Amino acid sequence: MTTDVIAIDGPAASGKSTVAAGLAERLRIPYINTGSMYRAITLAAMRRGVSAANCTEAALAPVLERLQLDYVRNDAGHFVLRMDGHETDAALRSAEVAALVSPVAALPNVRAWLRERQRALAAAGRLVMEGRDIGTEIFPDARFKFFLTATPEERARRRLAQSGENFDGATLESVAAAIAERDRIDSTRTVAPLRPAADAVLVDSTGLEVDEVVNLLARKVME
Numbered sequence: 001m002t003t004d005v006i007a008i009d010g011p012a013a014s015g016k017s018t019v020a021a022g023l024a025e026r027l028r029i030p031y032i033n034t035g036s037m038y039r040a041i042t043l044a045a046m047r048r049g050v051s052a053a054n055c056t057e058a059a060l061a062p063v064l065e066r067l068q069l070d071y072v073r074n075d076a077g078h079f080v081l082r083m084d085g086h087e088t089d090a091a092l093r094s095a096e097v098a099a100l101v102s103p104v105a106a107l108p109n110v111r112a113w114l115r116e117r118q119r120a121l122a123a124a125g126r127l128v129m130e131g132r133d134i135g136t137e138i139f140p141d142a143r144f145k146f147f148l149t150a151t152p153e154e155r156a157r158r159r160l161a162q163s164g165e166n167f168d169g170a171t172l173e174s175v176a177a178a179i180a181e182r183d184r185i186d187s188t189r190t191v192a193p194l195r196p197a198a199d200a201v202l203v204d205s206t207g208l209e210v211d212e213v214v215n216l217l218a219r220k221v222m223e
């Protein structure tokens with residue numbers, strides 16, 4: 001059995017979100033960014049006093065118990081993330097959230113909580129889902145799996161250029177260091193570490209325009 005999901009995984013700032021959104025648009029199917037779900041949990045945890053010093057399953061349990069996270073379809077048919085009934089905003093992309101999200105995402109109870117919700121989303125039909133473990137853990141039987149990479153230099157350049165990310169006073173070096181630290185935690189955690197699924201198509205997007213990558217993925221899907 002295969003699940004009608006197009007899984008796109010890869011390290012931080014590899015262009016996954018842009019490519020996933022572009023591919024979904026091209027195929028006229030919805031797109032889910034699972035990184036936003038981890039960021040929303042992280043923001044909720046920070047608001048309840050969780051920091052790097054006390055980021056544990058026990059500290060996250062009451063946060064998960066109260067948090068309501070769901071995707072609703074807007075008029076354009078896109079899935080929009082709601083946190084406790086409100087649309088999320090730029091706060092999810094802050095440097096503070098970025099610094100705490102990987103430790104939060106390494107906690108088994110956080111991953112189990114999201115796994116259930118992410119799997120339920122596929123019941124709505126064909127969609128593109130993007131993250132770190134979609135092809136390995138969430139949908140090992142996804143119909144299509146892509147693993148997107150780019151050199152660390154290119155990823156740091158892209159992240160710095162991304163207006164949505166709020167890195168005050170950031171330099172190429174500091175952005176590169178923050179990304180490398182996130183990748184290190186994401187790839188070495190015990191539960192669902194970042195790695196390509198054995199049957200994923202590896203795509204190195206270094207030096208490619210967004211459209212070129214979207215075309216490449218769309219061709220594979222149409223084949």
Ligand code: CDP
Binds near residue numbers: 013035132182183
């Ligand atoms: O957009 P960017 O590449 O910076 O990252 P993101 O997709 O917003 O994900 C933020 C963080 O959430 C990652 O660094 C992971 O720690 C975590 N994450 C995860 O563990 N599993 C996923 N499926 C998606 C995100």
